[in-house]
Amino acid sequence: MINRDQIPPCDDCLHNYDSIFKHLTPEEHAIVEREKVCNTYKRGSVIYHEGSRTNGFYCINSGIIKIFKTGIDGREQIIAFAKKGGIIGYRSILSNELACSSAKVIEDATLCFVPGETLIKLVKTNGNFSMAIMQQTCKELGEANAFITDIAQKTVRERLAEILLKLMEIFELNEDGVLQISLTREELANIVGTATESVIRLLSEFKHDKLIDLNGRKIKILDIKQLEKISNAFN
Amino acid sequence: MINRDQIPPCDDCLHNYDSIFKHLTPEEHAIVEREKVCNTYKRGSVIYHEGSRTNGFYCINSGIIKIFKTGIDGREQIIAFAKKGGIIGYRSILSNELACSSAKVIEDATLCFVPGETLIKLVKTNGNFSMAIMQQTCKELGEANAFITDIAQKTVRERLAEILLKLMEIFELNEDGVLQISLTREELANIVGTATESVIRLLSEFKHDKLIDLNGRKIKILDIKQLEKISNAFN
DNA sequence: CGTGTGATTGACGCCTGTCAACGTCTGTGG
DNA sequence: CCACAGACGTTGACAGGCGTCAATCACACG
Numbered sequence: 001m002i003n004r005d006q007i008p009p010c011d012d013c014l015h016n017y018d019s020i021f022k023h024l025t026p027e028e029h030a031i032v033e034r035e036k037v038c039n040t041y042k043r044g045s046v047i048y049h050e051g052s053r054t055n056g057f058y059c060i061n062s063g064i065i066k067i068f069k070t071g072i073d074g075r076e077q078i079i080a081f082a083k084k085g086g087i088i089g090y091r092s093i094l095s096n097e098l099a100c101s102s103a104k105v106i107e108d109a110t111l112c113f114v115p116g117e118t119l120i121k122l123v124k125t126n127g128n129f130s131m132a133i134m135q136q137t138c139k140e141l142g143e144a145n146a147f148i149t150d151i152a153q154k155t156v157r158e159r160l161a162e163i164l165l166k167l168m169e170i171f172e173l174n175e176d177g178v179l180q181i182s183l184t185r186e187e188l189a190n191i192v193g194t195a196t197e198s199v200i201r202l203l204s205e206f207k208h209d210k211l212i213d214l215n216g217r218k219i220k221i222l223d224i225k226q227l228e229k230i231s232n233a234f235n
Numbered sequence: 236m237i238n239r240d241q242i243p244p245c246d247d248c249l250h251n252y253d254s255i256f257k258h259l260t261p262e263e264h265a266i267v268e269r270e271k272v273c274n275t276y277k278r279g280s281v282i283y284h285e286g287s288r289t290n291g292f293y294c295i296n297s298g299i300i301k302i303f304k305t306g307i308d309g310r311e312q313i314i315a316f317a318k319k320g321g322i323i324g325y326r327s328i329l330s331n332e333l334a335c336s337s338a339k340v341i342e343d344a345t346l347c348f349v350p351g352e353t354l355i356k357l358v359k360t361n362g363n364f365s366m367a368i369m370q371q372t373c374k375e376l377g378e379a380n381a382f383i384t385d386i387a388q389k390t391v392r393e394r395l396a397e398i399l400l401k402l403m404e405i406f407e408l409n410e411d412g413v414l415q416i417s418l419t420r421e422e423l424a425n426i427v428g429t430a431t432e433s434v435i436r437l438l439s440e441f442k443h444d445k446l447i448d449l450n451g452r453k454i455k456i457l458d459i460k461q462l463e464k465i466s467n468a469f470n
Numbered sequence: 471c472g473t474g475t476g477a478t479t480g481a482c483g484c485c486t487g488t489c490a491a492c493g494t495c496t497g498t499g500g
Numbered sequence: 501c502c503a504c505a506g507a508c509g510t511t512g513a514c515a516g517g518c519g520t521c522a523a524t525c526a527c528a529c530g
Contacts, residue, residue: 069384072467077384094366095373100380123366127359130369131329134358137372138330144379145335149304149312151386152428156486185509193387195487200510216495216509232307391518420477430519435478451477 019085020136021059023129028122036112047103047111048089054099056115057090063109064171064181068190069101078191080140081106081170081181090133093119106183154232156194160202162231163191164212168221182217254320255371256294258364263357271347282338282346283324289334291350292325298344299406299416303425304336313426315375316341316405316416325368328354341418389467391429395437397466398426399447403456417452 024032038061041047048054050070065082079101082088092099093116123130150159164179171181183191189199203219206212211227213220221227251257259267273296276282283289285305300317314336317323327334328351358365385394399414406416418426424434438454441447446462448455456462 069380071384071388075388077387079380079383091373091376095370095377097374097377100377120366123369124362127365130362130365131355131358134365134369134372135330137369137376138326139332141326141372141376141379142330142332142335144376144383145304145314147383148314148379148386148428149306151383152312153306153310184507193383196508197488197510198486201486204510419475431476432478432520433518436518439478 038112045105050102058111061110064107076190179219273347280340285337293346296345299342311425414454
């Protein structure tokens with residue numbers, strides 16, 4: 001499951017224009033580079049568990065991670081995804097709480113682990129970095145609040161259409177218009193907050209209405225305008 | 236609506252042990268004290284509007300504020316409350332976005348306005364203050380994620396019981412066991428994420444089962460254990 | 471006293487969750 | 501190479517939770 005032989009070059013992460021690490025000085029870069037530990041994880045691996053104490057955060061070098069909370073009957077509620085350039089697990093470090101969610105690999109991933117003390121040191125000493133990570137948190141908070149409103153007010157049908165569009169924004173379509181992420185029906189249900197059967201029924205309804213095309217887990221987006229209309233996009 | 240005559244002493248806010256301002260140095264205290272502007276607001280007043288650009292944040296000296304997003308048909312979804320010692324409106328300052336929610340007075344309030352630049356300056360220069368405000372954000376984020384899971388998985392009945400308990404934690408009971416906040420049925424519905432009629436029906440059901448007692452907007456909590464059981468408390 | 475806002479109650483029906491059965495596909499072991 | 505197990509996907513039946521509509525009541529206020 002874990003392969004310590006392949007240490008990926010973290011230059012990508014450190015200098016990527018949309019990575020928060022771009023706010024670090026060269027010296028700080030060097031510190032992170034020195035203290036990081038990289039590993040690869042296969043689909044299904046758990047990075048960290050809800051309720052556990054994490055002592056660092058992870059930077060995604062490749063792959064896709066799902067962040068979820070476990071509710072009634074062990075049912076997952078997917079809160080967010082993380083992909084290349086993103087960081088996960090930093091929240092509980094900063095708030096000094098136990099992890100409030102779990103992280104699991106959806107597509108084989110390479111992650112770099114950075115100790116929590118390093119993060120806190122950087123936050124306290126580098127105002128720009130501090131602002132950047134605060135902005136990330138605030139952005140996530142805004143998105144969470146928007147999702148609360150959606151899930152509280154919209155129907156399952158509207159939410160599913162919206163989630164398809166949101167996934168499209170995050171993972172984009174390939175040249176054939178197919179969503180570049182592969183989720184089980186159950187996972188889709190656990191984002192939307194509904195039953196697996198409902199997702200299946202609505203997806204085939206969307207297919208019948210020529211809004212999407214289905215081929216196993218591959219979802220081809222055909223009619224964005226109409227999906228937006230269904231999702232009641234007040235965003 | 237606004238009364239500029241009464242400038243409340245902000246010592247309370249600045250030195251209150253659960254205020255984030257306790258992390259400021261005396262010099263920084265003085266800066267905030269000098270730059271703040273205090274006003275009183277009556278019930279119903281809007282502090283700021285979703286989508287507007289705010290150029291500062293507010294510290295609550297007294298009163299109660301509700302934070303909400305406006306969804307379909309102008310229906311409110313209440314996201315959070317703020318009371319004495321709390322701050323609101325700081326998120327959009329830090330993330331440099333438009334306000335993603337609105338703030339409205341529920342109980343007559345006195346607020347102190349502090350300019351955004353002051354906040355950013357403090358965040359960038361005072362590591363401890365920075366950490367404290369980051370912790371507040373992370374805490375809110377954790378709560379938002381928990382609420383997403385609840386609203387996605389629990390029934391209206393379970394959520395209502397949970398909200399009553401949550402309100403109890405935030406606003407506490409008076410000596411008679413009555414919730415120290417007065418909300419309309421519609422506002423309750425807009426927290427739970429349901430229809431006003433459903434709240435009314437479930438409240439009278441709770442009353443019939445001797446879990447609560449009702450007297451207009453006053454809600455007396457009778458059986459906490461049972462409410463916890465109903466709310467399916469996995470928290 | 472009229473008006474308006476909020477609270478309540480009843481009727482009705484649809485959306486959606488649950489249960490059950492069955493089909494499909496993949497990987498594993500004999 | 502085939503049989504089988506197990507995970508996942510699909511479909512149908514069914515009930516009930518909950519939203520919507522409408523009527524009525526209660527209460528405050530100008």
